[in-house]
Amino acid sequence: MxxxxxxxxxxxxxxxxxxxxxxxxxxxxxxxxxxxxxxxxFAMFASGWNLTLGILGLKTLGHHAFFAIGAYLSAIVAxxxxxxxxxTIWAGAALAALAGLLxxxxxxxxxxxxxxxxxxxAFAEIVRLIFSNLKDITRGELGFWGIxxxxxxxxxxxxxxFGLGNAWGSYVxxxxxxxxxxxxxxxxxxxxxxxxxxxxxxxxxxxxxxGINLSTWKLAAFALSAGIVGLSGAIYAHYVMILTPxxxxxxxxxxxxxxxxxVGGAGRFFGPLYGALLLTGSLELLREFGEYRMLLYGALxxxxxxxxxxxxxxxxxxxxxxxDRRGTRERSSAA
Amino acid sequence: MADxxxxxxxxxxxxxxxxALDGVALEVRDGRSTAILGPNGAGKTTLFNAVxxxxxxxxxxxxxxxxxITSIPPHRRCRKGISRTFQITQPFSxxxxxxxxxxxxxxxxxxxxxxxxxAADYVAFVGLEAKSAAPARTxxxxxxxxxxxxxxxxxxxxxxxxxxxTGGVDQPSVPELxxxxxxxxxxxxxxxxVIEHKxxxxxxxxxDAIFLDRGRVVTSGSMADIAAHDEVRRIYLxxxxxxx
Numbered sequence: 001m002x003x004x005x006x007x008x009x010x011x012x013x014x015x016x017x018x019x020x021x022x023x024x025x026x027x028x029x030x031x032x033x034x035x036x037x038x039x040x041x042f043a044m045f046a047s048g049w050n051l052t053l054g055i056l057g058l059k060t061l062g063h064h065a066f067f068a069i070g071a072y073l074s075a076i077v078a079x080x081x082x083x084x085x086x087x088t089i090w091a092g093a094a095l096a097a098l099a100g101l102l103x104x105x106x107x108x109x110x111x112x113x114x115x116x117x118x119x120x121x122a123f124a125e126i127v128r129l130i131f132s133n134l135k136d137i138t139r140g141e142l143g144f145w146g147i148x149x150x151x152x153x154x155x156x157x158x159x160x161x162f163g164l165g166n167a168w169g170s171y172v173x174x175x176x177x178x179x180x181x182x183x184x185x186x187x188x189x190x191x192x193x194x195x196x197x198x199x200x201x202x203x204x205x206x207x208x209x210x211g212i213n214l215s216t217w218k219l220a221a222f223a224l225s226a227g228i229v230g231l232s233g234a235i236y237a238h239y240v241m242i243l244t245p246x247x248x249x250x251x252x253x254x255x256x257x258x259x260x261x262x263v264g265g266a267g268r269f270f271g272p273l274y275g276a277l278l279l280t281g282s283l284e285l286l287r288e289f290g291e292y293r294m295l296l297y298g299a300l301x302x303x304x305x306x307x308x309x310x311x312x313x314x315x316x317x318x319x320x321x322x323x324d325r326r327g328t329r330e331r332s333s334a335a
Numbered sequence: 336m337a338d339x340x341x342x343x344x345x346x347x348x349x350x351x352x353x354x355a356l357d358g359v360a361l362e363v364r365d366g367r368s369t370a371i372l373g374p375n376g377a378g379k380t381t382l383f384n385a386v387x388x389x390x391x392x393x394x395x396x397x398x399x400x401x402x403x404i405t406s407i408p409p410h411r412r413c414r415k416g417i418s419r420t421f422q423i424t425q426p427f428s429x430x431x432x433x434x435x436x437x438x439x440x441x442x443x444x445x446x447x448x449x450x451x452x453x454a455a456d457y458v459a460f461v462g463l464e465a466k467s468a469a470p471a472r473t474x475x476x477x478x479x480x481x482x483x484x485x486x487x488x489x490x491x492x493x494x495x496x497x498x499x500x501t502g503g504v505d506q507p508s509v510p511e512l513x514x515x516x517x518x519x520x521x522x523x524x525x526x527x528x529v530i531e532h533k534x535x536x537x538x539x540x541x542x543d544a545i546f547l548d549r550g551r552v553v554t555s556g557s558m559a560d561i562a563a564h565d566e567v568r569r570i571y572l573x574x575x576x577x578x579x
Contacts, residue, residue, distance in 0.1 A: 003429040003470070192441040195430065199438045203425035206483075209387060210439040210490055211413035267429075 001194055004055055005269045006313060009186055012270060013179070020175045030167035037167070039280040040174035041236050044181055046260045046272030048228030054267030055189070056221045057201030059113040061254065062103070062120030063229050065127035066096040068249035070230025071237035072131055072138060075147040078238070080137075085150045089234035096230020097223045099127075104222035108215050121254075128249035138245070145242040163241055170239050177235055181228055182273075189269060197221060201267070252294075256283070259301045265311025274312040339398075340365040340526050341386065341494055346395030348381050348550075355381040357550040358395070363494065363543075368520060368527040370541035372534075372561065374570055377547040379530045380422060380498065386528070387419045387496055388412045400493065410442075416493035422502060422530070424479035426471035432458055433467045435482055439489035457485040461515060476503040480512065488519070495519065497529040501536055513540055534562065546570075 006012060023036065049063040074092035078085045103123050110116050131138050138144045149163025150173060160169040188194060196217050199207040208214055237243055247253065256279065264275020282300060286293040308315055341363035348356040356378045363369045371379045384390040386397060388409035397405045404412055427435050436454035441447060458467055461481040466474065474482060480500055487495055500516065501509050513536060519525045531537050537544065538558060545555040546567050554564045561567055 001430065001434065191447050195434060195438050195441060195447075198429050198434075199427045202427040202429055205389060205409075206421065206425040206427065206486075207438070208409040209389075209413060209419050210486060211410050211442040212438075213408075213410045 001189065001198060003314075004194065004198060004267060005186070005189060009190075009269055013182055013186060016182075016270075016273065017179050020179065024168070024172055024175070033167035033171040034164075035281055035284050036277075037171045037174045037239065039276045040171075040178040041232050041239065042257065042260060042280055043273045043276035044174075044178045044232035044235070045229050046257055046264065046276055047178075047181060047185060048225045048232065049257060050261050050266065050268075050272050051185070051197070051225040051228070052221055053261060054265075054271070055194075055201065056197045056218065057267075058107070058218065058222070059117045060107070060120040060222075061117045061258070062122075062124035062127075063226070064249050064253045064257065065103075065120075065124035066100060066226040066229040067233035067236070067253065068124075068127055068131060068243075068245065069099050070096040070233030071243055071248050072144070072233075073230075074234035075144060075237040075243055076137060078148050079144075079146060085148060085234075085238040089231060089238070092234035092237075093227045093231035096233065097227030099230075100223045100226025101219060103226075104219045107222070108218055124249055124254065128245045131245040131249065138243070141244050141246060143242050143244045147237055147241045147243065149241060150238050163239060174235060174239070177231070178273075181231070182269075185228075186269065193217075193220075259297070261311075263301060263304045263308075263311055265313030268311060268313035271311050271313040278312065339363065340400060341528065342396075342398040343382075343386065344396050344398075346382070346385060346397065347393045348378075348385055348390055349393040355550050356385065356392075359547070359550070359552055361545050361552075361555070363526060363528050365493075365526055366520070366524060367542045368516075368529065368540060370537045370544040370558070371528065371530045371547065372537070372544050372567070373547035373553075376549070378550040379547055381550075382547065383419075383496055383498055383528070383530055387417065413490050413492075416491070417496065418487040418490040418492035418494070419496035420480065420483040420487055420498055420500060422498040424476065424483055426474065426479050426482055428470065428472035431468050431470055432463055432474070432482055432485075435471050436485045436489045439486050443490070454485075454489060457489045460488070461485040462511070475505075477505055477508040477512065480504055481515070484515065488523075488525075492525060494526045494528060497527060497531075499530055499532065501531065501533065509536070516540060538562075 045067055052058045052060050070092035073095045074085060074088040077083050077088040077091055103120065107116055107119060110119065132140045152159050152161045160172065162169045162173050196212055199212065200214060200217060204214055233248060260275035260279050261272060263279055264273065265271030283297060286296050289296055339362045343359060343361040346356055346359045347354065359382060371382060373379050381390055385392050388407065392405060396403060399415055399417060402415065404415065427438060433451060433454045436457050437450040440450035440453050445453065455467065458464055461484050463478060463481050463485065466478060471482060497516065501512060504512060516527065520527060529541060531540070541558050543556065544558050544561040546553045546561055548570050553566050554561060
């Protein structure tokens, strides 16, 4: 599993947590904390998607639909029902997981990867259109505003507040959720599911011949992946406190997240975090270029794909592969 | 027929307009080694895939240990005791050698730590212990064939399907590989169904054989009977005398 997890993943994750905690006690300005908060939310989104796209090898392109489902359901229940976002985010994640199961069923029957990509892309567009047309509830593209932030948490004299405008609390909250999800995923990937997912990605026929039920494992991965993405969407909704169907389920979200996974390293455990930090930061820095922003962003992604095809997290893997190839060539010539 | 572990009757497989197998019958007896022979396009791999569950038959029945397995998926056939290797090896290239084998063991429900320990035994059995930590994609063809053998053994099969196990393997490694397969039968009592092109290889490996041509069974019996069969000599060995 070294290609997925890298060397000493628990240590790397601990270092990331230590850096996250260090930043939380340093006098970092609110704008930087806002960028980091978005990065952590998108990193969670990308981690969930990476489970199916990179680690399981299913070329699905509709995960922004699960992000939207998690975001809208949590926001709607919290806004209209007066339920605490601490509870509604789980409902958002659960509905996204259920949607993942439902879309996963027909996808299992499709062997052709381009068709899987098209079906999932179409599903995301359907979800976007549904939220756009439920104007009485979501206000469509006018925007669903007034979404409540997470309820404040008090520790003795100290009260931590969340939502846009409360940068420190939001940063800590996003980090806590992201690292909890990462720790859970690490445990999962180091056990039977991780090995099974990698086996299915490399050869479905061989995996099936060894007793692996492809349908069950793919469905489970799809539901888990959608659930994580839905959870990230719900956290996003209560952070930014306004949603439009296009902002969460539109093509820009798809391209941004896909780029995060590719640049970070598709199929690499730490890829989403590295990709999210780099690209969310870049996207903000490129704002001064106005309408050329996405053009430059695209150029950055293309350049990265050529320079580091295995992504940031795969830089070391690339070196190991080259060393392996050299070793194989030398053995062949010696023989 | 009492000790027939695998019983295939009237098996036909159709791919669109092509009849790849036409009413094939086959019996593989428990503890014996049976070869499937035939020229290119004879239907050997199709028959093999039908037994493994990778191809759905159009007609006919497949019984394994008395159970009808004709319509059950490959993973359930594996749990019943059928395991296979592939003509073109299919290693899990992102995993190392031990992990490749452990996949088969954890799928039986064995915990990860115990699976890795058990996998080391199978890796040692096929002589790949020096490569235990190597990524599967770095192995040579012969080593990959051994890895697939270890992986298939790790499912604890009663019937092992070997698809051209010496194909692409360098000549000096072939005797060692064949010895390994013989040991499977002697030491572990595994029944073997093998596809192999090389007649000389099969003489030391198979007890019985079935000869296919254009999807039909030409003849079946002992290896000696098959080698002496006129039609086989004409089709497969290109024997001019037999043809005449």
